[in-house]
Amino acid sequence: MSTFFRSHWVDAPTNVTELAGGLPQGFRAAGVACGVKDGGGLDLGLVCSDAPGTTSAARFTRSGTQSAPVLLCLDRVNLEGIRAVGVHSGNDNAATGLPGLEHAAVMQAAAARGCGIQTEQEGAVASTGVSGVPLPIERVGVGIKAAADALRPDGGEDFSEALRTTDAFAKRASLEVRLGAGSVRLSAQAKGAGMISPGFATLLCFVQSDAKLAPETCDLLLGVTVKRSFERVSVDGQLSTSDTVILQASGESGLHVEPETEDELRFGEALDSLLRQLALEVVRDGEGARRVGRVVVRGGNQEAVERTARAVADSSLVKTALYGGDPNWGRIVQAVGMALPGTAPLAVDVAIEGTQVCSRGEYVPHDAAALSGAVQRDEVEYEIGLPGEGAEAELFFSDLGHEYITINAEYTT
Numbered sequence: 001m002s003t004f005f006r007s008h009w010v011d012a013p014t015n016v017t018e019l020a021g022g023l024p025q026g027f028r029a030a031g032v033a034c035g036v037k038d039g040g041g042l043d044l045g046l047v048c049s050d051a052p053g054t055t056s057a058a059r060f061t062r063s064g065t066q067s068a069p070v071l072l073c074l075d076r077v078n079l080e081g082i083r084a085v086g087v088h089s090g091n092d093n094a095a096t097g098l099p100g101l102e103h104a105a106v107m108q109a110a111a112a113r114g115c116g117i118q119t120e121q122e123g124a125v126a127s128t129g130v131s132g133v134p135l136p137i138e139r140v141g142v143g144i145k146a147a148a149d150a151l152r153p154d155g156g157e158d159f160s161e162a163l164r165t166t167d168a169f170a171k172r173a174s175l176e177v178r179l180g181a182g183s184v185r186l187s188a189q190a191k192g193a194g195m196i197s198p199g200f201a202t203l204l205c206f207v208q209s210d211a212k213l214a215p216e217t218c219d220l221l222l223g224v225t226v227k228r229s230f231e232r233v234s235v236d237g238q239l240s241t242s243d244t245v246i247l248q249a250s251g252e253s254g255l256h257v258e259p260e261t262e263d264e265l266r267f268g269e270a271l272d273s274l275l276r277q278l279a280l281e282v283v284r285d286g287e288g289a290r291r292v293g294r295v296v297v298r299g300g301n302q303e304a305v306e307r308t309a310r311a312v313a314d315s316s317l318v319k320t321a322l323y324g325g326d327p328n329w330g331r332i333v334q335a336v337g338m339a340l341p342g343t344a345p346l347a348v349d350v351a352i353e354g355t356q357v358c359s360r361g362e363y364v365p366h367d368a369a370a371l372s373g374a375v376q377r378d379e380v381e382y383e384i385g386l387p388g389e390g391a392e393a394e395l396f397f398s399d400l401g402h403e404y405i406t407i408n409a410e411y412t413t
Contacts (some may be wrong), residue, residue, distance in 0.1 A: 026250030034143025037090030086111030112149030300388020
C-alpha cells in the first residue's frame with residue numbers, strides 16, 4: 001500500500017513503485033542549520049547534479065513583486081542546464097532592493113562553487129520566509145559551505161527539512177518509474193502551507209530524475225504537470241513572491257526518454273501524479289487545515305468555469321463551512337453568483353459528495369443527515385454545473401480555521 005499516494009483523487013500509475021528514500025543517480029543533497037530561521041532548525045539546503053549534461057526546466061511565480069532569487073534566476077540562470085540549487089528558509093529575500101539582488105548573486109556563486117561547478121549560470125537559488133527583511137548573507141555563505149561538505153546521495157531528507165517554514169510536515173517522495181528499456185528514478189521535495197493561490201501556488205518544489213531528457217522535453221513535461229497540480233490549488237487566495245519549481249534530469253540512468261513515445265507518456269504520467277499529490281499535501285497542510293476540498297465546475301465556456309471554481313475555492317464562507325464539516329451549500333451558490341454577476345436567474349446545479357442538493361437553481365430534497373456525515377471526511381468533493389457544456393475546471397482547496405489566524409497573526413512576532 002502506498003504511503004505517499006494517499007488521496008483518492010490521485011491514482012498512482014501502474015508502472016510506479018514508491019521507494020523508501022534516496023536520490024536518483026547523479027544527485028547529492030544536504031540540509032544544514034545556519035541561523036536564518038528562528039529556532040535553530042535546518043534552514044539551508046543544497047542539491048547538486050554531478051552530471052555535466054544535466055538538463056532542466058523551471059517555473060516561477062507571476063507576482064509583480066517577485067523576490068530577488070526569482071528575479072536572478074529569470075535573468076542570470078541557464079534554466080535548461082541547472083546543476084546546483086541553493087535554498088534557504090526563514091527569509092524570502094523579497095522587497096529588499098539592490099542589496100537583495102546582490103545577496104542572491106553571492107548565494108548563486110556559492111552554490112555553484114559548493115557543487116564544484118565552474119559556471120555560475122548553472123546554479124539556481126530560491127528562498128522562503130518573511131518578506132522585507134535584509135538577508136543575513138554571511139550566515140547563508142557559511143551554511144552553503146557546510147552543506148557542500150555534507151552532500152550525499154541520501155541527503156534528500158535533510159534538504160527537504162531545510163525548506164520548511166510553517167509546514168506541519170515534510171513533503172517529499174522517491175519513486176521508481178518503469179519504462180520500456182528499464183527503470184528510472186524520480187524524487188521530489190516541496191514546501192508550502194500558507195499564502196497559496198492558483199497561478200501558481202506559493203511553494204518551493206524541486207524534482208530530480210536520472211532519466212535522460214532533452215531540455216525541450218523537460219520544459220514540456222514540467223509545464224503540463226504544473227498546470228494540473230500547483231496551478232490547481234488554493235489555501236488562502238494569496239499569491240507569493242517566491243514560488244519556484246525546478247525539474248532536473250541527470251541522465252545517469254542511461255535511459256533516454258524520447259519525445260512522442262510511450263516512455264515519454266509513462267514518465268509524464270509519473271511526474272503528473274507526483275506533483276498532483278505534492279500539491280494536495282500543500283493544501284492538506286494549509287496552516288491548521290482539517291480537510292481538503294475539490295471543486296469541479298462544468299459548463300459552457302472556460303472563462304466562466306475557471307472564475308467560478310476560483311470563487312468557490314477562495315471563499316472564506318465555503319472554507320469555514322468545510323472546516324466545520326457543515327454541508328451549507330448556500331455558501332456554494334453565493335460564491336457562484338458572485339463569480340458570475342448579471343446572469344440571474346442562473347440555472348446552477350450543485351452536488352456535494354455525490355449528493356444533488358440544487359438543480360437549475362432550486363433546492364433538491366435529499367438526506368441531510370447522510371450528507372452531514374459525508375462532509376466529515378478528510379476529502380470533500382463539490383460539483384457545480386453551469387448552463388451549457390464543453391468546459392471544465394478543477395481546483396483543490398483547504399478549509400479555514402482558528403489555527404490559520406493564529407499562525408498568520410503572529411508570523412513575525
